[in-house]
Structures are given as structure tokens and as C-alpha cells.
Amino acid sequence: MAQAQPVGPSTPATTPSSAAARALQAVTVAQGLEHPWAVAFLPDGRYLVTERPGRMRVVQSDGRLNPPLAGVPPVVARGQGGLLDVVLDSGFAQNRQLYFCYSQPGTGADAGKNGTALARATLNADATALQQVQVIFEQQPKYDSALHFGCRIVERMVNGKPDGSLFLTLGERSQYKEEAQNLRSHLGKIVRVGKDGSIPADNPFVARADALPAIWSWGHRSPQGAVLAPDGQLWMHEHGPQGGDEINRVQPGKNYGWPVITYGENYGGGKIGAGITRQNGMEQPLHYWVPSIAPSGLAWVSSSRYGADWQSSLVVGALKSRMLERLKFDGDRLVAHEKLLPGLGQRVRDVRQGPDGWLYVLTDAPDGQLLRLTTTAP
Template sequence: MRRVLFCCSLLGLLSGQPVMAVELQRQVLASGLQYPWALAFLDQGRMLLSERPGRMRLLQPDGQPSAPLDGVPAVDDGGQGGLLDVIADRNYAANHTIYFCYAQPGTPASGNATALASARLNAAAGRLEQVRVLFVQQPRVASRLHFGCRIVDAGDGSLFLTLGERYSRMQDAQSLGNHLGKVVRIGKDGRIPADNPFVGRSGAMAEIWSYGHRNPQGATLGPDGQLWLIEHGPQGGDELNRIQPGRNYGWPVISYGEQYGGGPIGAGITAKAGMEQPVYYWTPSIAPSGMTFLHSSRYGEAWRGSLLVGALKFQYLARLVLDGGRVVREEKLLTDLRQRIRDVRVGPDGLIYVLTDAANGQLIRLLPR
């Protein structure tokens, strides 16, 4: 266990906000994980963890991982694809249901697709049962990039799923006739909710909740009950967005980024009528992945309500301070860890848990002092 003192970043000092240093201990609960992607909290202090190559493991409260669970469907493991997000149903203690998303294999001709499935976790037997595919992104694309694949339980019997535009099909993010570069909302039984914004609209996919996204790899419900999203920009222009139904979030028409190696995206504009502006953006890109609001006061009242975001490229955990829906300060945590942060979650104990993205990845719990 390592004790580290974190203080606020230069942005915080410039904002005029008070410096709130918090002393933290890092507790490594599990190591030797192969590219862990997501963490879900179950019951009795146990956790469920996905590894991108296609394995799911049950973790005991002390972090001890099980052997890989049986019953996980085949995944297309390559590039950014594989077994990705996993969450537990809000009523897991009663129904033992989980939801997970992954790169579903296809043929070389058809390509692969982001898929969402449900299953019943039989922890005693170490397997998934009653696996049911609820949704498959259309069209399939021959790509190993931009799967999106974060799941949020909306609390009303529906699920949100983020979907990337698969990199080679960026223009399709603006079309309502496909699932590329979208957030979709479906029922936990796979049905389409009748109050989705494009239900009944000719030429539109009824699952779509919002569109104009690039590669959203973080999503969570905010204190306001709204869906919040982070997504990768190209070279610059990573975005934090507050998602409202039926809205267009602009990609690739507007962006605060540029082409890899330089040059404008499209016309090189950052705003256009009918397209939403981000709440916050990062230039240069931090490659954000994983996001959650901190609702507990385990780290003091000053941290309650903070938004936590993992950074892959610059290898830190961002703590964003919001005021009235605006980001007024960013604090960079875990900078000396020098590991890519793939996921960040807050447990039932009110503590922060992070996953590091590596062949020898770690699950780390952050303890306040």
C-alpha cells in the first residue's frame, strides 16, 4: 500500500478555486490481469471483471480473481476489439443478471459489430448461463477500431449503449439510418422503448437516442439524472457531453481536434447550428476511458459530486469539479503511477477503484486518509 499526496492542477490554481489536497493510499487488489476493461460490483463485496481478450473473472472482496468464467461468447479480439464493458443489474442480488458488450465476430466479408448481451451469473459454478444477445450494431464493419461499448443502466428498465463509428465510417455518424457513432437505448428484454426519440420516424433506426459521436468509451448517469458521455477525439478534441434525447453531437462536422498528422477535420469548424457543444474538451487528447460521478463523502465534502475520468494517453485519473453543469477545475491524480487508466468506478463502499490497461493490468483501490 502506497501513500501519495495529490494537490490540484494548474487549471485549478488559475480558476481561483481553493486548493483541496487529499491524501490517498493506493491498494493493489489484483494484478496480472490481461488488459482489463471494466469492473462491476455484485453482492457480498464481490466484483466482476472483464479482460479484453475474452475472459471474465469473479473477484473476491480482497481482489482474489477466479479462473475465467465459462459461457462467455466468442469475441473478436484484435485492435480495440474484444470483451469490453460489463455491469450488474440494479437488482442483481435478486436476479443475478449482468449485461456485457463485446466485439462480435463475423466473416471477413461481413465484418464485426458491437453487441450487447445479458446473462445470469452462476457464481458457484463459475459460469454464465442464459446468455442472450439483446442488440447488434448495424451495419457490420471490417474494422478493429472504435467499438465504443459502455453500458449504463438507466433505472427505468432500459439500457444505454455507446457505439463508435468504426473509424472508417465517420460520415455515417450523421446518418439516422445506421447505428454507427450513436448512443442507443433498448429495454432489458431487447425491445425498443416506445418513447425513444426516433421511434416512428421514416429512415431512422428506432434504437437511436443521440448521434454524431466518434468513439465514446465512458458513460454514466449524472446527479441530474441525465446521461453523461466522454468520447475520443482525433488528434485533440476529446469531449465531455451531457446527452439529451434526439440531439446531434456533431462528429465529424464539428470538432475541436484535427486529423492525425495535422490538417482540419472536414471544414475545420467547431460549431454549427443544430449541433451540440461539449461541456468540456481536451486538446491535446488525453484518450479518455471510463467515467463516474463520486457521490460519496469518503474523500471529504469537497470531492463529493466530482466527475472522475480515466486517461489512457497521458496516464492519469482526472477529477473534474463542476459548478452548474460547467467544469471549473481539472485535477490530475495518479500521475506518478505511469499506467493507462482504462476504467474508474465507485464501489458500494464509496471508494474509488481503477483498472490499468496493460498485459499485466491492475485493479487499484484508492483509500482516503
């Protein structure tokens, strides 16, 4: 297992700012978005953005906001809940299919409760409405909670080709943290499902009667960043409590420890559980932060826009520290780490690499922005 490396002024892996970082600038693409949560890139150069209160809208390439799309289902827009991630299908140019996740209100016996749900839909030809909306996964059990929904979606690729399945990160709903260690619960897990909601036959727990078959990995807290590397590996980060935010390269069937092991502590101080950071059978993070930065959004840099040293780096958004950070690994070893745009002063909710090779950022605010990160570096 990898040796975790805390952030601090003496961290050996911390590097001086790269030329790209020194020249980095945030250019406003659009503003007036209410707590935007996720951005996807339409083939015609426009952007598809979710707003947490329950709206999805197209943003024109010149920054003009289209009216909200029709067809978005009701969401529980409370606390951290609402309309959250959205991704386009790899075949969107042909099928106009997309996937989104949200805090879904319970019905029947679950009335008054809520949970993370994953849906697929078709964007109509003039990009004004979602059609054929179908929920393909519902987190169980549901609870009355406004916290820790997770809700990042990644389409899985094998040998560079889509395999017909999706990863979805799921939070443990905060006050129900022990559920992250319960394989009969979806809370605190990453799940993998087919694009039609089916269970892939090669999921790690599919043959176990004591586990839910959608589970891919477990022991997570509040994962709000996930991305697939070009080699098909799933990378993710998750919020720690007070300290202990983590980056992990997720392996099927592995237990990532929450809340049994953590590098954080209770809010206000005091150990969590036994106060331990290691236990046999539980994975160590590749990197963790103390104090917390509250990570949200995660991008893998494959473009040459920022220079060769940025390629194969992860860029993490930070809600609490109101900036971004770049990290680069050689296997399990962190070899470069730098802070980006420390003067940004805005909560970063999403980070994505666009088709043009630039990084795009959403800021979490009542008047949120879509930013393009450019550089004047040669």
C-alpha cells in the same frame, strides 16, 4: 448551448489540488489481469472483471483471480476489440442478471466483419459460468474494423428507479466516421434499448421512418465513458482525434457534431472536414481537452470518502496521459478541475465508485491491475 472550456495552464476553472487529491494513493487489490476493461461489484464483496481477449472472471476480495467464467461468447479480440464492458442489473441480488458488450464477429453475409453487441446473461449460483446468454442488440452495419467500438453500458433510472432500459455507447469504427451523421446507421450513436432488446416507445426517433428507432443521440466518435448522475442525467465522454476529447451531458435526439465539428485535428496535423468547431443544430461539449488525454472510464462521486468538495464530481480515467482527472460542474459551467495521481504512469481503462464509496481503477496492460483509490486526508 454551453461554452466549451479547453484544458491548459491558464484555464480559469483549474483549481489547486484538493486535500483529497494530495493524499490520494492507489492500493493494489489484484494484478495479473490481461488488458482488463471493466469492473462490476458483486454483493458479496468480490469483483467481476472483463479482460479484452475474451475472458470474464471473478476476483476475490483478497485479490485472488478465479478461473475464467464459462459461457462467454466468441469475441473479435483484435485492435481495440474484444470483451469490453460489464454491468450488473439493479436487481442482481435477486435475479443474478448482468449485461455485457463486446466486439461480435459477423456471420453469413457479414462473415469477416464485426460490430458492437450487447448481451444479457445470468451468473450461476457459484459464479463459475454465464447462463441464458442472449444478444439483445447488434450494431448495424458491421464492418471489418479493429477500432472505435465504444461499448459502455448504463442502466437508466427515472426518479431513482430503474425504467427497464439500458444505454449503450457505440463508436463510428474510425474510417467510417461519416456514419456518425447517418440516422440509418448505429455507428457513432448512443442507443437505448429495453433489457429484453425491445425499443422503448419514448425514444426520440421511434416515429421517424428515416432513422433507426434505438438511437438516443448521434454525432459521437469513440465514447468509452458513461455514467448516470443521481438526477438521472446521462454523462459521457468520448475520444477526439488529435485533440478534442469531449465531455457531454447527453440529451435525447441531440447531435453532438462528429465529424462535422471538432476541436481536434487529423493525426499528424491537418483539419478534419471544413475544420470548424461550431454549427447550428450541433451541441457544444461542456468541456474538451487539447491536447488529448484519451479518456476511458467515468465515475460520478457521490460518497463522502474524499470530502465534500469531491461530491458531485466526475472522475475521468486517461489512457494517454496515464492518470486521472476530476471535474466538477455547476450547471454547464466547469468550476473545478484537477489532475489526480499524475505519477501513476499506467493507462487507465475503467473508473467506478464501489459500494464502499472508494473509487476503483483498472489499468490497461498485459499485467493489468485493479486499484482502490484511498486517501489519508481527515
